[in-house]
Amino acid sequence: MAHASHGPGELTGELLAAPIWSDDLVEAAGIPVSDAPFVTVGGGIGSFVLVDYLRIAGVPTGQIRVLSNLDHPWETYEYLTRVSQIPRPERIRSDSASRPDNIWGFPSYAVSEAWQSRTLRPLIQVFGEPIFSDYWTPRAGAVFAGLERESRRINYPDMLVKGVVRLVRRRQGGGYFTILTPPEGSTATRRMAYRSRFVHLAVGYPGLRFLPDLRAFRETYQDFSHVVNAYEPHEHVYEFLKTRPGTVVVRGGGIVASRVLQRLMDDRERYGLGTEIVQIFRTFVTGAHGPHPWARRKGGDGWAYQGFNYPKSVWGGQLKARMRRLDGEARAQSYAEMGGTNTPWRRRWQQQMRAGRRGGWYHPVQGVVTRVEPRADGMLVSQLTGDTGDREIAAHYIIDCTGLEADITEHRVLADLLAHGGAGRNPLGRLEVERHFEIKGTASGNGALYASGATTLGGYFPGVDTFLGLQIAAQEIADDLARRSWCRRIGPVRSTAQWVRWMRGRGVEDEG
Amino acid sequence: MVPILFGRIQTRIVLLAVVGSAVTALLVPVLPLAGPLAERYRGAFLVLAAVGVLGIGWEGLYHLLMQFRWEKDWPTLFGLLTVVPEAALLWVLLDRDVVPGLAGRPPLAAYLLHVGLVWLAVWLVANGPMRVPLLRWRFRGGRLI
Missing domain, CATH: 3.50.50.60 (FAD/NAD(P)-binding domain)
Known part of the structure; x- marks a missing residue:
């Protein structure tokens, strides 16, 4: 096995120093190269939601690779919720219609729970929220079960490649190389390279x-x-x-x-x-706090009260529309106004x-x-x-x-991207992305590098590190890929037809 | 629902035009109304149109009220209960004979059934099924174009 730091199939000093790699350079290092047009790095819920969108748009499994050290997309999330005192039967803090296993958000979790438990209680609570009842929120276990079902439906395991991603570099002639370290002993060389036109990073919280x-x-x-x-x-x-x-x-x-x-x-x-x-x-x-009567949040006894981790309108209403237009200091200022624990x-x-x-x-x-x-x-x-x-x-x-x-540079892939990939920071210090979640400054020929999730907090869209935020990012990225003619845009007819398949538990239909 | 003003107006007009029209078309033959069917349809669709036109003003008011909410959201319940002031105002206008094209008011029972069922159907569709064909609608504050 080639474990020596400079044996064949290892990153060479030349590779590490070069911001743009040629095919020859990678070949000379003895790193085996696999091709896949679209690669997503992370393999958590952020990767899953985007892959779900692409599969529903008709992209075949052969076009997509998920590079991850996780066996299931919900693995990290389940660990973090469990240790922070939300075991499977407890309810998470998330809206009923924020379903990472259903791009339409319909039927919502409340409708599903009402149906499965044969009770109207969840629906009555949703109907009265937040005035007459607390926000209804789904059980952690229901979220994981739904993800498991959707994962099977879209053949997610077929796209999963296990390993730890070390870095992503631009490729001469367009696209990117993603270097993966597979589990020890599973491959002939210590590293493998994925050559792709598109890369998506959803690596979660840096630490x-x-x-x-x-x-x-x-x-x-x-x-x-x-x-x-x-x-x-x-x-x-x-x-x-x-x-x-x-x-x-x-x-x-x-x-x-x-x-x-x-x-x-x-x-x-x-x-x-x-x-x-x-x-x-x-x-x-x-007590209630905020700069003016139309921007005042409830509070008391030490706490600031808010239903979800952002004001609800960041996911589709006024705040989303406003933030989309802000840059630099003005954006940082708006984040400060709506932020706070x-x-x-x-x-x-x-x-x-x-x-x-x-x-x-x-x-x-x-x-x-x-x-x-x-x-x-x-x-x-x-x-x-x-x-x-x-x-x-x-x-x-x-x-x-x-x-x-922690700072985003705690994550090796992100640190490398800032040092060699042309990426920069946004007003909150995370990765600066476009409105369609392409990382600014990292374009490579006809390829594009996207990011979603906590890594991009501070961008034109605030609610990135939430279920619905990941879905909004996935939709923007999928639509951008459609604009680049790589996949088809999901229109009303396809959307409805695919929803019917979802409801019946049928697999997605690939587009030729 | 977390609408923006244009989203509110667009959603209202499209839902009344599609869902409201469908409900009206099915409902008119069984409503307790007098006169030839064509006349009954004309009257009912004018009421529907009045709900839509007045609604543009109502949505402006709701948008203003929503500004006092920190979340800038419009709870599901509000979307249903707003039928009360809206139907009441339209009834007063019908009673005073100021709605163009309509001479006098329809029987109260027919009016309540018609407006109530249209409203319920629109509200139900807006709270879920709408998202099935229109995948981007909820992330755009209810805007369709």
């Missing part, structure tokens, strides 16, 4: 970042157990609290903080525990927090933590500077729910 004081604590004391990130497995915290009364500090005021609070409070109620919870908000929201107002959560405040075991506080240190008795002391002065908070565990994300 987690800890709050500076928590990172300092973990590094100084080499303690990775008492300070945890909500997106890491942290079941041991809940298990500890079942054995004895303890205090937990929850950092952050977003959806993940809500989930973690719910778990702590559910356990407290179910097992009769004596858990004390201190929640630290950096920004403590006391928020969580949905849910009746159950409000009840639990009220009970906690009344019972004196839930303490929401404002402040910025400057330092965390262990005390002689093993408890962790957070030094807090707040609007009402300095104080110390001692706890057994600290759960970081702030969800800070």
Whole structure:
């Protein structure tokens, strides 16, 4: 096996230095080349949704390759939701009509659940939302089951190639080379190249970042157990609290903080525990907030309340139309106005927090933590500077729910693209894409390089890292590919015919 | 639904023209109306047209009200309940004989059945089936062109 760093089939110094590769250069390095007109990198829900669009438009499986280290498109999503306290039976924070397994969003998840469970309850809730009821949201398990069904229907596994993508480079004469590292021992060479006219990147979140004081604590004391990130497995915290009364500090005021609070409070109620919870908000929201009466978000008790992670109109209404026209500073400004950590107002959560405040075991506080240190008795002391002065908070565990994300250069493919591929950053520091999600500055002959998902946050369309956002991106990309005459544009007739096939569970029809 | 103003107006006109017309065509023979069938059809389609024309003004008002919502959305429920003020206003106008082409008002029961069923059908189609042939409609604030 050719594992030596400069053996045949390995990236050479010459390749790494050249921003544009010729076919000869790749051949000379001994890297085997496969051809596929369209390659998507990532293999999560972002790749899946685009592939679904293309298959429904009639692109045969032979034209598409999905390069991924995931066996299923929902694998990463399921892991992250599970550890952040949304197991399969729990409901995610997503609209009923945002279905990554159905490009039409009809029937919505609520309709499907009503049909399957033979109950009108989901429909009544959707009918009354958000005025008379909380937003209805689907169960995580229903989302995964739907994806599994659609994956089979479009023959997704036939397009999947396992491996880790190392980089994407432009090709002399047009298109791109994508370098894949297949699982060890599965191929004769360490690397493989995919030569394609189009590449799509949907590589997800580049990684987690800890709050500076928590990172300092973990590094100084080499303690990775008492300070945890909500997106890491942290079941041991809940298990500890079942054995004895303890205090937990929850950092952050977003959806993940809500989930973690719910778990702590559910356990407290179910097992009769004596858990004390201190929640630290950096920004403590006391009421409706915003610059003017027609731009005011609800809030209170520390939280900013919003149904979904963006105001609903970013996915199709006014905000989407407005953002599409903004560039540079004006765009960054608009992101700042609609941004800010928020969580949905849910009746159950409000009840639990009220009970906690009344019972004196839930303490929401404002402040910025400057330092965390262990005390002689093993408890962790957070030094807090707040609007009402300095104080110390001692706890057994600290759960970081702030969800800070790492810089995009933490991802090798993106870092390489910024260094050698002509890509640049948008006003929020992520990859700058066009309105049709082509990465600016990366065109290569008649080829195009697209990106969707969290990588592109800060672009002309704000809701990128959501189910519906991935679908909007997929539609824009599919339409752009149709403009380039690579596939057909889905018109009303094809759309309806394909929807009927979806409803009947029939496979998609390929176009010649 | 997260409409923009032009999307609202376009969606209303197209849905009334297609779905509203279909419902009206099927409904008129069984509505408690007097007179020859052709006359009954003429009257019912004029009422439908009036809902569409007045609706342009109503949509402007809804758009204005929507500005006070942080999300800039228009909940499903609102889309159904707006039939109440709309039907009431049109009834007053019919009663005062100011709707062109219509002499006097139709019987109340026929009017309520007609407007109510048209509205319900339009609302149901707008909340799902519309997305089947028109894949891009929901992402464009309800705009069709």
